[in-house]
Amino acid sequence: xxxxxxxxxxxxxxxxxxxxxxxxxxxxxxxxxxxxxxxxxxxxxxxxxxxxxxxxxxxxxxxxxxxxxxxxxxxxxxxxxxxxxxxxxxxxxxxxxxxxxxxxxxxxxxxxxxxxxxxxxxxxxxxxxxxxxxxxxxxxxxxxxxxxxxxxxxxxxxxxxxxxxxxxxxxxxxxxxxxxxxxxxxxxxxxxxxxxxxxxxxxxxxxxxxxxxxxxxxxxxxxxxxxxxxxxxxxxxxxxxxxxxxxxxxxxxxxxxxxxxxxxxxxxxxxxxxxxxx
Amino acid sequence: xxxxxxxxxxxxxxxxxxxxxxxxxxxxxxxxxxxxxxxxxxxxxxxxxxxxxxxxxxxxxxxxxxxxxxxxxxxxxxxxxxxxxxxxxxxxxxxxxxxxxxxxxxxxxxxxxxxxxxxxxxxxxxxxxxxxxxxxxxxxxxxxxxxxxxxxxxxxxxxxxxxxxxxxxxxxxxxxxxxxxxxxxxxxxxxxxxxxxxxxxxxxxxxxxxxxxxxxxxxxxxxxxxxxxxxxxxxxxxxxxxxxxxxxxxxxxxxxxxxxxxxxxxxxxxxxxxxxxxxxxxxxxxxxxxxxxxxxxxxxxxxxxxxxxxxxxxxxxxxxxxxxxxxxxxxxxxxxxxxxxxxxxxxxxxxxxxxxxxxxxxxxx
Numbered sequence: 315x316x317x318x319x320x321x322x323x324x325x326x327x328x329x330x331x332x333x334x335x336x337x338x339x340x341x342x343x344x345x346x347x348x349x350x351x352x353x354x355x356x357x358x359x360x361x362x363x364x365x366x367x368x369x370x371x372x373x374x375x376x377x378x379x380x381x382x383x384x385x386x387x388x389x390x391x392x393x394x395x396x397x398x399x400x401x402x403x404x405x406x407x408x409x410x411x412x413x414x415x416x417x418x419x420x421x422x423x424x425x426x427x428x429x430x431x432x433x434x435x436x437x438x439x440x441x442x443x444x445x446x447x448x449x450x451x452x453x454x455x456x457x458x459x460x461x462x463x464x465x466x467x468x469x470x471x472x473x474x475x476x477x478x479x480x481x482x483x484x485x486x487x488x489x490x491x492x493x494x495x496x497x498x499x500x501x502x503x504x505x506x507x508x509x510x511x512x513x514x515x516x517x518x519x520x521x522x523x524x525x526x527x528x529x530x531x532x533x534x535x536x537x538x539x540x541x542x543x544x545x546x547x548x549x550x551x552x553x554x555x556x557x558x559x560x561x562x563x564x565x566x567x568x569x570x571x572x573x574x575x576x577x578x579x580x581x582x583x584x585x586x587x588x589x590x591x592x
Numbered sequence: 593x594x595x596x597x598x599x600x601x602x603x604x605x606x607x608x609x610x611x612x613x614x615x616x617x618x619x620x621x622x623x624x625x626x627x628x629x630x631x632x633x634x635x636x637x638x639x640x641x642x643x644x645x646x647x648x649x650x651x652x653x654x655x656x657x658x659x660x661x662x663x664x665x666x667x668x669x670x671x672x673x674x675x676x677x678x679x680x681x682x683x684x685x686x687x688x689x690x691x692x693x694x695x696x697x698x699x700x701x702x703x704x705x706x707x708x709x710x711x712x713x714x715x716x717x718x719x720x721x722x723x724x725x726x727x728x729x730x731x732x733x734x735x736x737x738x739x740x741x742x743x744x745x746x747x748x749x750x751x752x753x754x755x756x757x758x759x760x761x762x763x764x765x766x767x768x769x770x771x772x773x774x775x776x777x778x779x780x781x782x783x784x785x786x787x788x789x790x791x792x793x794x795x796x797x798x799x800x801x802x803x804x805x806x807x808x809x810x811x812x813x814x815x816x817x818x819x820x821x822x823x824x825x826x827x828x829x830x831x832x833x834x835x836x837x838x839x840x841x842x843x844x845x846x847x848x849x850x851x852x853x854x855x856x857x858x859x860x861x862x863x864x865x866x867x868x869x870x871x872x873x874x875x876x877x878x879x880x881x882x883x884x885x886x887x888x889x890x891x892x893x894x895x896x897x898x899x900x901x902x903x904x905x906x907x908x909x910x911x912x913x914x915x916x917x918x919x920x921x922x923x924x925x926x927x928x929x930x931x932x933x934x935x936x937x938x939x940x941x942x943x944x945x946x947x948x949x950x951x952x953x954x955x956x957x
Contacts, residue, residue, distance in 0.1 A: 339879060339897075339899035339910070339912065340899075340910065340912060340936075341910050341911055341912045341936040341937050341938070341944075342907065342908035342909045342910040342911075342937070342938055343908045343938070343939070344908055344909070344937075344938030344939050344940050344941075345907075345908045346907070346908065347906065347908060347909055347938055347940070348940070349938075349940045349941050350941065351902055351903070351906070351909040351911075351937070351938050351941060351944070352903070352906070352909075353906055378806075384729055386728065408690070408696075408943075409696065410690065410693040410694060410696070411693075420941075426943065430770070431902075431941065431943065431944065432943065433688070433690065433943040433946060434688075436777055436778070437770070439803075440777075440778075440803065441773070441777075441778040441780075441802070441803020442773055442778075442802070442803040443801075443802065443803070443808065443836050443838045443839075443868060444838075444868060444869070446838055446839065446868055446869075447869055447870045447871060448871075
């Protein structure tokens with residue numbers, strides 16, 4: 315076969331390939347499928363709880379990356395932070411979609427990221443291997459059942475479960491927001507700028523301009539600072555004593571010093587270092 | 593699926609005014625247009641990443657609409673005899689309209705990368721680094737040593753690398769690249785053997801199959817790619833098998849391209865059988881059809897049509913992605929890309945029916 319015939323054959327082949335690619339390759343009409351494109355399930359939802367997901371998925375797999383100050387998208391999936399940073403929290407990549415929308419797994423961004431039908435970025439876990447359908451169903455089942463909190467957060471005592479940045483952690487320059495996660499749902503009427511104090515390394519107060527208990531996250535307080543924090547050392551004080559002491563919905567006053575008795579301030583130190591990354 | 597016409601038509605007018613554009617790194621249509629192998633313009637024989645002296649010269653003299661600067665200031669990438677450097681930076685303005693949600697728009701740094709190639713034995717032995725500095729923390733994407741056992745004919749590469757499968761597209765979001773999981777965001781650790789012989793180029797890689805993360809099991813992934821390259825057309829095939837504990841994953845792909853004057857057509861079909869998805873495993877398929885029209889030097893119009901079948905055992909779950917891009921290289925090493933992408937999927941999933949428009953400034957060397 316000479317070169318001319320070869321080229322002619324190749325041209326026909328390529329055009330045939332293109333025609334095959336285009337012919338009939340249209341989008342589906344979704345009939346008989348759920349929002350995720352899967353067959354409408356005929357099996358009952360998986361019975362799962364958050365602790366099971368934390369122990370079998372988040373802690374052993376996701377925290378390879380999603381932990382500490384450098385957690386991608388600020389999403390920390392260690393046991394102290396995961397629930398508060400997932401449920402009713404808008405995703406960074408698609409702010410109109412909640413990371414976990416209780417009762418609605420298909421509309422939850424974490425499910426979309428795990429299944430690979432997310433709008434932005436790569437499927438998780440990044441680069442694979444991806445979760446098995448059984449593992450994804452655990453997450454879906456927990457969300458479908460209302461995304462109830464882990465048992466540890468149901469307590470007759472109010473403590474600080476976690477902060478962002480965490481104690482002794484280095485936050486990025488320009489940090490202008492702090493997050494405090496409590497062990498129980500707060501009495502939101504007690505949350506104000508007097509309930510929290512922030513001081514720099516020279517023991518000078520740093521102004522807080524706002525405190526917010528986000529919708530659907532009653533055990534979380536987001537603090538807004540007057541200006542981004544410059545590099546230096548800082549100490550956060552959460553009042554557990556005095557007239558500004560915090561309490562939960564059941565009236566338990568904050569056990570800030572973790573001595574097992576209600577009362578006492580919670581103190582936490584962190585740094586903002588030049589060049590540190592979140 | 594419905595969109596507000598006013599919203600859609602109300603895309604920033606600047607996008608239309610600036611809708612001009614040309615080539616990028618890891619754009620196989622360029623190789624098909626020129627009848628060259630990927631390794632002609634990239635130090636990596638499978639394409640992408642640092643450019644060769646030829647690739648840099650080509651970018652300055654044949655790709656850009658105009659070359660500015662002194663004649664003698666021709667950038668080759670070689671800053672000294674044994675060291676070459678390169679880089680890419682892409683800054684985007686992106687507009688996304690998801691049905692039933694407020695449209696969003698943002699500026700973002702898609703990526704900023706730097707390449708280093710230490711050619712310690714010129715033509716034979718080199719150490720190659722590809723470091724991504726943005727977005728997020730600095731991340732190593734490739735770090736490998738490449739030894740040409742027989743110069744320009746047979747090499748072995750070991751370390752962190754992109755695996756050889758199908759076309760190495762700049763667009764990591766392409767269905768074929770998402771399906772295979774082999775793209776320029778997901779390197780792997782392993783060893784690759786490559787052969788360059790006449791019109792043939794072939795590679796076989798053995799890697800952890802862990803997407804660049806730590807090895808999680810005892811299984812390994814084998815990935816192969818073979819391509820026959822002619823001046824006007826090319827065709828190739830790829831295979832992969834990942835023996836993962838969570839479930840094995842095997843795949844195959846066919847790809848080809850044809851060039852006729854200013855027009856270049858590319859096509860790829862990939863099939864994956866993934867035992868880790870679903871109780872009985874899942875079979876997936878994706879295609880890419882791309883047409884490029886070189887309007888004149890420095891100007892390229894690109895139309896792509898992609899199709900994804902996420903589960904071969906289910907009907908009516910297919911998705912498509914149609915893109916129209918204008919690429920303009922006004923001067924050497926600068927590219928402005930503007931385009932729209934239309935996603936079409938099942939009506940009950942809003943994200944599968946989004947619209948996206950973007951304007952990108954791409955600097956490279």
